[in-house]
Amino acid sequence: MQRYLFTRVIQSGLLMLGVLVITFFMVRLTGDPARTMVPRDASPERVEQMRVAMGFDDPLIIQFARYVGGAVRGDFGQSLHYRAPSMRLVLERVPATIQLTLAALGFALLFSVPLGIIGGSRPGTIWDTLARGFGLLGQTVPNFWLALMLIVVFSVELRWFPTFGRSGFASVVLPAVALGFFPLGQFTRLIRSAVLEVRSEDYIRTAYSKGIEEWQVLSRHIFRNVSITLVSILGVQFGYMLGGSIYIESIFAWPGIGRMINEAVQARDFPLVQAIAVFSAGFVVVLNLLTDIAYALIDPRIRYED
Amino acid sequence: MTGDTVLQVRNLAVEFDSIDGTVHAVNNVSFDLKRGQTLGVVGESGSGKSVSMMSLLRLIAEPPGKITSGSAVFLPRNGEPVDLLQLPKRWLARIRGDRIGFVFQDPMSSLNPLMTVGEQIAESVRKHTELQGSVCRDRAVELLEHVGIPGAAERYNNYPHQFSGGMRQRVMIAIAIACNPDIIIADEPTTALDVTVQAEIVDRMQKLTKELSISVIWISHDLGVVAGIADVLMVMYGGSVVERGEISRVYSHPRHPYTIGLLGALPKLGAAQKRLVNIGGSPPSLFSPPRQCAFAARCPWVFDRCKAERPPLFFATGSHSEDPSAHGHVTACFYDLEKDRRRDPDETGIDVTAFEVGQQG
Amino acid sequence: MRIDALDQENVRSPFQRALRIVLRDKTGLIGVFLFGTVLFCAVFAAYIVPHSPIEQNLRISRQPPGWHEAGDWEYPLGTDNLGRDMLSRIIYGSRVSLTVGFFGVLIAMSIGMLLGLVAGYLGGTIDNVIMGVANLFLAIPYLLLVVVVAAVLGRSLINVILIFGFTNAPLFVRITRGEVLRIRKSGYVESAVSLGAKPGRIIFGHILPNLIGPLLTVATFEMSGMIFYEAGLGFLGLSVPPGIPSWGNMLAAGRQYIQFSPWIAAFPGLAIVFTSLGMNLLGDWLRDVLDPRMRRSAS
Numbered sequence: 028m029q030r031y032l033f034t035r036v037i038q039s040g041l042l043m044l045g046v047l048v049i050t051f052f053m054v055r056l057t058g059d060p061a062r063t064m065v066p067r068d069a070s071p072e073r074v075e076q077m078r079v080a081m082g083f084d085d086p087l088i089i090q091f092a093r094y095v096g097g098a099v100r101g102d103f104g105q106s107l108h109y110r111a112p113s114m115r116l117v118l119e120r121v122p123a124t125i126q127l128t129l130a131a132l133g134f135a136l137l138f139s140v141p142l143g144i145i146g147g148s149r150p151g152t153i154w155d156t157l158a159r160g161f162g163l164l165g166q167t168v169p170n171f172w173l174a175l176m177l178i179v180v181f182s183v184e185l186r187w188f189p190t191f192g193r194s195g196f197a198s199v200v201l202p203a204v205a206l207g208f209f210p211l212g213q214f215t216r217l218i219r220s221a222v223l224e225v226r227s228e229d230y231i232r233t234a235y236s237k238g239i240e241e242w243q244v245l246s247r248h249i250f251r252n253v254s255i256t257l258v259s260i261l262g263v264q265f266g267y268m269l270g271g272s273i274y275i276e277s278i279f280a281w282p283g284i285g286r287m288i289n290e291a292v293q294a295r296d297f298p299l300v301q302a303i304a305v306f307s308a309g310f311v312v313v314l315n316l317l318t319d320i321a322y323a324l325i326d327p328r329i330r331y332e333d
Numbered sequence: 334m335t336g337d338t339v340l341q342v343r344n345l346a347v348e349f350d351s352i353d354g355t356v357h358a359v360n361n362v363s364f365d366l367k368r369g370q371t372l373g374v375v376g377e378s379g380s381g382k383s384v385s386m387m388s389l390l391r392l393i394a395e396p397p398g399k400i401t402s403g404s405a406v407f408l409p410r411n412g413e414p415v416d417l418l419q420l421p422k423r424w425l426a427r428i429r430g431d432r433i434g435f436v437f438q439d440p441m442s443s444l445n446p447l448m449t450v451g452e453q454i455a456e457s458v459r460k461h462t463e464l465q466g467s468v469c470r471d472r473a474v475e476l477l478e479h480v481g482i483p484g485a486a487e488r489y490n491n492y493p494h495q496f497s498g499g500m501r502q503r504v505m506i507a508i509a510i511a512c513n514p515d516i517i518i519a520d521e522p523t524t525a526l527d528v529t530v531q532a533e534i535v536d537r538m539q540k541l542t543k544e545l546s547i548s549v550i551w552i553s554h555d556l557g558v559v560a561g562i563a564d565v566l567m568v569m570y571g572g573s574v575v576e577r578g579e580i581s582r583v584y585s586h587p588r589h590p591y592t593i594g595l596l597g598a599l600p601k602l603g604a605a606q607k608r609l610v611n612i613g614g615s616p617p618s619l620f621s622p623p624r625q626c627a628f629a630a631r632c633p634w635v636f637d638r639c640k641a642e643r644p645p646l647f648f649a650t651g652s653h654s655e656d657p658s659a660h661g662h663v664t665a666c667f668y669d670l671e672k673d674r675r676r677d678p679d680e681t682g683i684d685v686t687a688f689e690v691g692q693q694g
Numbered sequence: 695m696r697i698d699a700l701d702q703e704n705v706r707s708p709f710q711r712a713l714r715i716v717l718r719d720k721t722g723l724i725g726v727f728l729f730g731t732v733l734f735c736a737v738f739a740a741y742i743v744p745h746s747p748i749e750q751n752l753r754i755s756r757q758p759p760g761w762h763e764a765g766d767w768e769y770p771l772g773t774d775n776l777g778r779d780m781l782s783r784i785i786y787g788s789r790v791s792l793t794v795g796f797f798g799v800l801i802a803m804s805i806g807m808l809l810g811l812v813a814g815y816l817g818g819t820i821d822n823v824i825m826g827v828a829n830l831f832l833a834i835p836y837l838l839l840v841v842v843v844a845a846v847l848g849r850s851l852i853n854v855i856l857i858f859g860f861t862n863a864p865l866f867v868r869i870t871r872g873e874v875l876r877i878r879k880s881g882y883v884e885s886a887v888s889l890g891a892k893p894g895r896i897i898f899g900h901i902l903p904n905l906i907g908p909l910l911t912v913a914t915f916e917m918s919g920m921i922f923y924e925a926g927l928g929f930l931g932l933s934v935p936p937g938i939p940s941w942g943n944m945l946a947a948g949r950q951y952i953q954f955s956p957w958i959a960a961f962p963g964l965a966i967v968f969t970s971l972g973m974n975l976l977g978d979w980l981r982d983v984l985d986p987r988m989r990r991s992a993s
């Protein structure tokens with residue numbers, strides 16, 4: 028267990044180093060980062076000014092050392108647009124995004140868990156069809172379009188929820204549904220197929236042979252085993268939702284980091300973009316580490332290793 | 334003590350719907366099980382041993398499986414006889430694990446890896462008795478001790494992967510005997526174990542079931558094991574019972590060509606056999622509905638009738654009893670091996686349904 | 695002998711089996727139909743559109759669909775904010791989507807197979823490096839990566855294809871490498887090598903045939919994903935230039951008029967749902983038919 032933890036932490040560290048490399052080169056893809064960071068119609072003097080200000084005329088290795096050195100201290104330079112430390116701006120926006128993501132996750136779990144379990148344990152029934160249908164829809168309905176359609180129906184026509192902003196419970200409903208729809212489908216698919224698979228395990232037959240009734244077999248034997256699979260993809264789904272929040276937060280004017288990415292990209296504020304990217308990746312890496320640990324804690328086969 | 338019947342199975346048939354066609358896994362299987370008796374079930378892989386016994390408690394997957402006919406009347410020590418195949422699921426759950434225990438072949442996969450072994454035993458106790466909480470736990474520890482797990486109290490909290498194969502199988506046995514059942518169905522309980530552990534498990538099963546006078550259905554590939562423990566032997570082939578009778582009698586006077594082949598493969602008894610049969614060819618396909626003798630393609634005594642109709646059970650000549658439920662020696666073969674001639678077309682087979690026990694509906 | 699003959703009658707032939715899989719899963723047929731429709735639109739767009747997709751006519755801007763009381767069946771799905779026929783633009787939009795999907799997958803698959811073969815075949819450090827980089831790409835939120843790179847590179851069809859081609863390669867690397875390792879472990883590569891077979895023969899004779907099933911299945915899902923993400927980029931104004939009719943660009947335009955002219959955003963979105971539904975059904979079906987190892991989990 029300790030050795031497992033240790034290797035996982037080292038791996039995560041390496042991954043973060045890789046993230047720094049990618050985000051460093053990401054803004055230098057065109058070969059002329061100064062040009063990238065000014066408006067398209069900027070004068071050559073303006074470009075030159077930017078080049079000097081950002082240190083783009085130094086050797087690449089120096090630039091990289093500076094970048095990594097700053098990054099470990101949490102310093103990603105000044106945001107070009109807001110004229111404030113990038114990381115501070117990101118951290119200010121984090122709570123809103125976490126709130127939205129958790130709400131979306133809650134929505135997804137609320138529907139996918141019962142749907143996946145019933146569908147998986149009753150293959151071929153209407154419930155199964157429903158589970159498969161939602162699994163498919165989650166993958167095929169784009170969340171940015173779903174968000175717009177939700178606004179049309181529930182804000183414009185029915186006036187149940189506000190169109191945008193972050194003010195109280197009602198304002199989080201539509202963005203959470205739009206953002207949670209894809210994970211809803213993923214979870215439903217995953218839970219359904221996990222239930223189908225666990226259902227045919229020998230130990231489930233043993234449970235039935237003991238006279239345990241179906242709902243108890245489901246809750247005590249099947250669900251415990253399925254929850255492991257669920258935990259293992261939580262990290263990945265969080266990463267997805269961070270990406271999806273770019274659309275959803277922009278559409279609903281939700282003041283989180285997703286909307287900030289869009290704004291930063293449109294304003295060509297790349298120091299800020301880098302800060303967001305490293306933060307998000309770090310978030311996902313840490314989350315994956317945590318889910319792996321949780322996984323190891325739930326599963327005695329890993330817990331008791333060496 | 335041996336005498337009254339605890340289980341009476343009649344004309345059991347099970348099919349599976351598969352992508353390649355309908356598998357007729359079990360055809361017209363009938364047998365009786367007496368109290369305190371051990372019934373050995375042998376036959377090659379795929380002959381329907383597991384499916385027929387598991388379908389008694391409806392433990393096969395439905396769908397694709399389907400019990401198409403038959404009855405399985407269970408006569409508990411105290412209580413009314415019931416047909417297990419007609420019982421609603423909720424009532425069946427009260428019999429499973431309580432009156433009829435199961436031990437499965439593969440102890441590696443038959444226990445839930447995420448639950449402590451103690452909890453898995455206690456689960457059954459809690460379900461079928463009034464015991465609760467720590468009393469229930471004590472009972473589980475007691476059962477663990479009973480099946481010979483050293484340090485049972487500490488071992489209660491272990492997970493299956495911390496146990497060896499033999500120990501896991503002992504846990505399975507503890508689960509099976511937890512509620513002092515009438516019957517234990519053991520589906521090749523020793524096949525997955527080392528030879529040394531096998532003997533240990535066989536001994537323990539025998540001791541426990543004799544002690545509690547539990548009837549046992551012991552499915553096996555290994556005629557040697559069965560010879561040591563069974564009172565009655567049932568030989569299955571291609572989903573049907575081909576021969577059945579008291580074990581000493583079947584071993585000394587096998588009356589079905591398949592049984593002869595099977596015993597011929599057993600070195601100890603092979604010498605005593607007059608005519609050795611080498612079972613050539615491959616197992617029968619179960620896709621065709623049972624319209625002929627399943628063994629016809631591999632049988633050295635085969636003649637045209639074997640391919641035209643399905644042989645019913647006949648009394649073997651010299652059978653001590655002409656009552657199949659009293660384990661008269663029966664064989665499903667049109668060739669009378671004792672007299673070494675074909676049976677007369679007008680010699681009638683046994684109508685098993687004529688031998689009824691009890692007054693069930 | 696008679697028994698064998700009887701058995702033959704009762705066992706289904708391979709053809710019957712394939713037919714049974716198709717019929718049991720009618721959704722596969724629906725998938726073929728949906729995808730076929732989109733493909734047809736993309737190929738024959740020029741011949742089937744009722745109007746020009748780019749010609750503006752401000753006098754009829756934001757006209758509702760034909761069935762609406764204020765609508766006109768001349769423009770069955772209505773017109774957009776610049777008076778362009780929605781139906782014609784959606785038909786043309788399928789070209790952008792399918793082009794991005796097709797070439798994106800082609801590039802991703804080529805890179806992925808090459809690196810996967812190298813990683814699986816050579817093993818050791820090279821394997822570790824390739825797989826390390828592949829996993830790295832999976833650590834960064836995918837959409838974020840794509841959005842930023844698209845913003846850096848600027849709006850063009852080629853850029854979008856390249857972005858998707860490169861960022862989706864890791865999945866194909868994984869599949870190819872997994873298959874190579876599986877086949878290597880099975881031992882018959884060793885025996886083929888010991889018999890003097892050249893790497894080329896092993897790759898083309900043993901490894902690639904086994905890869906076709908899984909790769910084709912994944913390619914279908916990936917293509918659907920790229921169509922999805924291309925529209926998303928378009929929605930943020932980061933995909934093909936604004937003049938080109940693409941579903942993403944149309945959605946971006948429709949977003950501004952969502953309150954009073956919701957159809958401008960609704961129809962391109964429906965087109966995306968239609969397409970990716972078709973491709974997902976097709977992918978599920980392909981997996982069932984081509985890859986027996988995955989069949990159990992699918993049905």
Ligand SMILES: Nc1ncnc2c1ncn2[C@@H]1O[C@H](COP(=O)(O)OP(=O)(O)OP(=O)(O)O)[C@@H](O)[C@H]1O
Pocket residue numbers: 349350351356358376377378379380381382383384385394397398554619
């Ligand atoms: N779920 C299923 N779907 C289709 N066919 C099945 C299924 N389960 C069992 N069968 C078929 O039923 C037949 C009998 O199987 P069964 O497991 O009873 O054999 P067995 O005598 O117990 O063999 P073994 O000694 O290998 O355990 C086999 O031909 C098998 O293919």
Ligand SMILES: [Mg+2]
Pocket residue numbers: 382383384520
């Ligand atoms: Mg079996």
